[in-house]
Amino acid sequence: MFLEKSIISCRKKLNSVSCPIIFVPTMGNLHEGHLRMISFAKKRRSSDFLVVSIFVNPIQFEREEDYISYPRTIDSDLRLLDALGVVDLVFFPEESQMYPNGTSRITLVNHPISEELEGFFRPGHFSGVGTILVKFFNIIRPSYLYLGEKDYQQLLMVRKLVIDLDYPLKVVGFPIVRDKEGLAYSSRNSLLSKEERLVAFRLNSTLNEVVEQFTSKNLLSEKDLSRHFQRRISRFGFVVESFLVRDSLSLLPISSDSRKVIFLASVWLGSVRLIDNKCVSMNSHT
Numbered sequence: 224m225f226l227e228k229s230i231i232s233c234r235k236k237l238n239s240v241s242c243p244i245i246f247v248p249t250m251g252n253l254h255e256g257h258l259r260m261i262s263f264a265k266k267r268r269s270s271d272f273l274v275v276s277i278f279v280n281p282i283q284f285e286r287e288e289d290y291i292s293y294p295r296t297i298d299s300d301l302r303l304l305d306a307l308g309v310v311d312l313v314f315f316p317e318e319s320q321m322y323p324n325g326t327s328r329i330t331l332v333n334h335p336i337s338e339e340l341e342g343f344f345r346p347g348h349f350s351g352v353g354t355i356l357v358k359f360f361n362i363i364r365p366s367y368l369y370l371g372e373k374d375y376q377q378l379l380m381v382r383k384l385v386i387d388l389d390y391p392l393k394v395v396g397f398p399i400v401r402d403k404e405g406l407a408y409s410s411r412n413s414l415l416s417k418e419e420r421l422v423a424f425r426l427n428s429t430l431n432e433v434v435e436q437f438t439s440k441n442l443l444s445e446k447d448l449s450r451h452f453q454r455r456i457s458r459f460g461f462v463v464e465s466f467l468v469r470d471s472l473s474l475l476p477i478s479s480d481s482r483k484v485i486f487l488a489s490v491w492l493g494s495v496r497l498i499d500n501k502c503v504s505m506n507s508h509t
Contacts, residue, residue, distance in 0.1 A: 224304065224305050224310050224311065224312070224313060225311065225312040225313070226301070226312075226313050226315070227312060227313070227314050227315075228314075228315055228316055228317065228320070229316065229320060230316065230320055230321075230362055233312070233314050233316075233362060233363070234362060236312060237272075237274070237312070237362075237363060237364065240272045242270060242271050242272050243268070243271045243272070243365075243366035243367065244271065244272045244273075244274055244363060244364060244365045244366055244367070245264050245265070245268055245271050245272065245273045245274065245365060245366070245367045245369065246274050246275075246276070246359065246360075246363050246365035246367065246368050246369070246392075247260060247261050247264060247273070247274070247275045247276070247368075247369045248275075248276045248278075248355075248356065248359060248368075248370075249275060249276060249277055249300075250277070250278060250279045250280065250293065250410065251277040251278075251279060251294070251295060251296055251297060251300045251315075251410070252293070252294040252295070252296050252300070252410035252413060253296070253299075253300045253303050253304070253410075254408045254409070254410060254412070255400055255402075255408050256371060256373070256399070256400035256407070256408035256409070257371075257408075258303060258307060259397075259400050260369055260371060260397040260400075261273070261275060261304070261307060261309065261310065261369075262307060262309055263369075263397060264367070264369045264395070264397075265309035265310075266309075268367065271366070271367070272311045272312070273309060273310050273311045273312075274310075274311065274312045274313075274314060274363055274365065275304060275310050275312075275313050275314070276313070276314045276315065276359060276363075277297060277300055277313065277314075277315040278314075278315065278316060278321065278355070279293050279295060280321075280351060280352070280355045281318060281322075281326055281351075282322075282326050282329070282331075282347070282350075282351035282354060282355070283347070283348050283349075283351030283352050283355065284348070284351070285345050285346055285347055285348055292414070293410075294410060294413055294414070297315060301313060301315075314359075314362075314363070321355065321358060329354070330354075331350045331351075331353075331354050332350060332353035332354045332356075332357045332384065333349075333350040333353065334349070334350075334353060334380055334383060334384060334387075336349070336376065336379065336380050336383065336474065339474070340376055340465070340467060340469075340474060340487070341376045341465065341487070341489060341498075342376070344464055344465060344489065349376070349377065349380055352377055352380070352381075353380065353381070353384055356381060356384070357384070357388070360390055360392070365392050366391070366392055366393065367392060367393050367395060368381070368385070368392055368393070368394045368395065369395050369397055370394065370395070370396060370397065371396070371397050371399065371400075372396045372397060372398055372399055372500070373399045373407050373409065373498065373499065373500065374498070375485060375487060375500045376474065376487070378394070378396050379472075379474060381394055382394045399499070399500070401427065402424075404424035404427075405424045405427035405428060406423050406424045406426070406427060407426075407427065407497075407498075407499050409497065409498075411495055411496065411497065412495075412497075414494070414495045415492065415493070415495050416493065419460075419492050419493050419495065422459045422460060422461075422492070423492060423497065425456060425459045425461070426456065426461065426488065426490060426492075426497055426499050427499055429452060429455045429456040429459075430452070430486060430488055430499055430500075430501050431501070432451075432455060433448055433451055433452045433455075433466075433486060434486055434501050434503055436448065436451060437468070437484070437486075437503070438503060445467065445468040445476065445477075448466070448468055448486075449466040449467075449468075452466045452488065453466065456490065460492065460493075461490045461491065461492055462490060462491040462492075463488075463489075463490050464489040464490060464491060464496070465487070465488070465489050466486075466487070466488050466489075467486070467487040467488075468484060468485075468486055468487075469484070469485055469487065470483070470484065470485070471483035471484060471485040471502050477505075481505055482504065482505055483502055483503065483504055483505065484502070484503050484504075484505060485500055485501070485502045486500060486501045486502075486503075487500045488500065
């Protein structure tokens with residue numbers, strides 16, 4: 224497993240690679256979800272060259288305190304990746320490598336979807352994600368990009384970005400990985416207190432309840448489903464930021480043409496923001 228911290232040395236190494244490159248971007252603080260996605264990517268394309276990046280991207284945080292408090296665990300991350308035995312190269316640059324002139328006046332990659340839905344509550348987040356990914360694409364030149372489906376709006380935005388900017392790569396979504404209680408793995412889970420961990424799984428179970436209300440036709444409108452979700456989950460100490468029911472391809476309100484529906488939830492548990500989603504076929508609703 225090669226370790227690279229500079230753009231020049233990373234490019235030099237990758238220029239000698241003759242096979243397709245698989246890219247899995249992360250911000251570190253790796254968990255089981257990351258590890259399963261990385262292993263799956265290599266298993267699916269065992270002869271390809273697998274690159275994992277670790278970079279806490281400052282321009283995708285809307286609050287400076289969130290950026291400062293984000294867990295940095297580079298030593299344990301590298302040990303985990305090495306133990307997997309499938310990663311060919313880890314690129315973990317310093318901020319000065321990716322933003323040598325600072326971040327206040329850089330060119331940003333934006334998309335209309337960046338300011339909608341989750342983007343409304345996280346101004347600048349998706350443009351920050353798009354910008355760092357474009358920089359990584361230009362450095363690494365991957366043929367395949369793997370992203371988790373937990374960040375669903377982000378996944379759709381990146382797919383659109385890749386198409387619009389003519390990057391010759393395939394974006395692959397990897398299903399949400401959950402712990403034994405149903406909580407979606409997230410790097411932010413490590414910020415939960417012991418007491419909060421005891422109730423965090425309620426996000427998943429409550430989301431399942433709402434989906435059941437929809438598929439059984441007890442509740443149909445986004446407004447009614449949102450009210451039901453908020454009423455149920457607030458009992459456990461969560462504060463709802465947003466709850467949306469949308470077409471899974473367009474993220475527009477569902478219509479008679481919708482084939483799949485995505486339920487998107489973002490909540491706060493104490494000082495930790497958690498997100499989750501569920502996708503269901505409209506066939507289960509008719």
